[in-house]
Amino acid sequence: MNGHLPEWFRVPYDETSVTQMNDTLQSFQLNTVCTEADCPNLGECWHRHTATFMILGKYCTRNCRFCSVPHGKPEIPDVNEPSHIADAVQALGLHHVVITQVTRDDLADGGASQFAACIRAIRNLSEDVTIEVLISDMKGDHTALDTVMEAGPDIIGHNLETVPSLYAAVRPQAIYSRSLDVLAHVKECSPKILTKTGIMVGLGETKEEVLQTMEDARANGCDIFTIGQYLRPGKSNIEMKEYVPPAEFEEYRKAALQKGFRYVASGPLVRSSYHAEEALL
Amino acid sequence: MQKEIKMPRLSSSMKEGLLGAWRIQPRERVQKGDVLFEIETDKVVSEVEAPCSGWLSRQCFEEGDMVDVGETVCIIETDGEDA
Numbered sequence: 001m002n003g004h005l006p007e008w009f010r011v012p013y014d015e016t017s018v019t020q021m022n023d024t025l026q027s028f029q030l031n032t033v034c035t036e037a038d039c040p041n042l043g044e045c046w047h048r049h050t051a052t053f054m055i056l057g058k059y060c061t062r063n064c065r066f067c068s069v070p071h072g073k074p075e076i077p078d079v080n081e082p083s084h085i086a087d088a089v090q091a092l093g094l095h096h097v098v099i100t101q102v103t104r105d106d107l108a109d110g111g112a113s114q115f116a117a118c119i120r121a122i123r124n125l126s127e128d129v130t131i132e133v134l135i136s137d138m139k140g141d142h143t144a145l146d147t148v149m150e151a152g153p154d155i156i157g158h159n160l161e162t163v164p165s166l167y168a169a170v171r172p173q174a175i176y177s178r179s180l181d182v183l184a185h186v187k188e189c190s191p192k193i194l195t196k197t198g199i200m201v202g203l204g205e206t207k208e209e210v211l212q213t214m215e216d217a218r219a220n221g222c223d224i225f226t227i228g229q230y231l232r233p234g235k236s237n238i239e240m241k242e243y244v245p246p247a248e249f250e251e252y253r254k255a256a257l258q259k260g261f262r263y264v265a266s267g268p269l270v271r272s273s274y275h276a277e278e279a280l281l
Numbered sequence: 282m283q284k285e286i287k288m289p290r291l292s293s294s295m296k297e298g299l300l301g302a303w304r305i306q307p308r309e310r311v312q313k314g315d316v317l318f319e320i321e322t323d324k325v326v327s328e329v330e331a332p333c334s335g336w337l338s339r340q341c342f343e344e345g346d347m348v349d350v351g352e353t354v355c356i357i358e359t360d361g362e363d364a
Contacts, residue, residue: 005326013320013327015289038292040325231324234294269325 013043021046028088052098052273056111060102062173068233086121096277100134110138116151130154140178149190157196158182163209180220187221198226198272204241225261228270285353335359
């Protein structure tokens with residue numbers, strides 16, 4: 001192990017599976033957050049034939065300081081994207097699909113209609129697939145959120161990302177209360193859709209702040225909670241403050257379950273959609 | 282038959298990788314899925330797995346070397362070849 005990485009940061013890498021998945025994704029002209037955000041779990045997840053599709057282009061209209069997805073001029077939404085994703089889901093034989101997005105503040109509905117089209121296209125081809133969408137805050141637009149809900153995903157996720165005291169440093173274009181409102185609105189209007197949120201730790205938060213954030217999420221009806229270690233993607237991103245040890249992640253997991261979340265994923269390499277299908281088992 | 286195991290591109294921006302540790306030595310038997318070597322990045326240690334069974338005939342680099350993406354890191358003589 002090298003001089004600075006803790007010994008628990010090991011991931012498998014299977015070149016054959018990665019190449020096959022990459023070829024399939026390229027043939028359908030699809031992006032994944034796995035590659036665009038340089039996820040360390042790519043090797044493992046693609047070996048298990050799971051991937052998180054990223055819709056609405058490669059360029060994000062926000063500039064969150066923890067994220068490596070490039071900020072830039074957004075692309076015109078691809079009308080063929082929903083059918084491409086549905087075809088890829090079928091070709092890959094996926095049982096659980098996760099779809100996320102670059103934030104599209106330039107679109108009137110934040111991309112909600114594209115999510116809805118993707119969900120419907122997948123349902124049309126693959127009846128038994130469970131669908132999870134990880135959405136932006138859609139600028140708090142309830143009508144946009146309704147559009148996503150009406151398409152009938154199984155899980156709607158929206159990440160709080162960090163504790164409220166760090167929002168200015170980590171997520172300057174987001175509002176903590178607005179993100180909580182996203183979760184609350186979905187649960188109020190579509191109680192059968194599971195809601196999910198996730199945060200990163202290792203950014204300088206206190207344990208008390210993490211526990212309070214869990215409380216806030218539960219108070220707004222959130223069903224599923226994920227916690228993972230923040231890893232700095234590049235020099236332009238915010239610095240990591242500490243490696244949180246596995247024992248502390250286990251404490252967080254137990255605390256979250258005690259607070260009533262039906263499923264909790266907590267560990268150094270956990271990401272929002274890591275082993276996402278397990279929440280529905 | 283020989284199978285060349287190349288330095289993978291672990292991220293979209295990766296141009297080269299640090300060969301952290303060998304987990305298989307020359308002339309050792311390799312089963313598909315065994316970890317051959319480790320690549321260290323700022324984020325994780327990736328354990329590169331063997332895509333086939335056979336025996337490791339050659340290590341092309343030493344621990345601590347920086348290897349360009351796409352370069353051959355080691356060679357496996359796949360099953361069916363003379364040892």
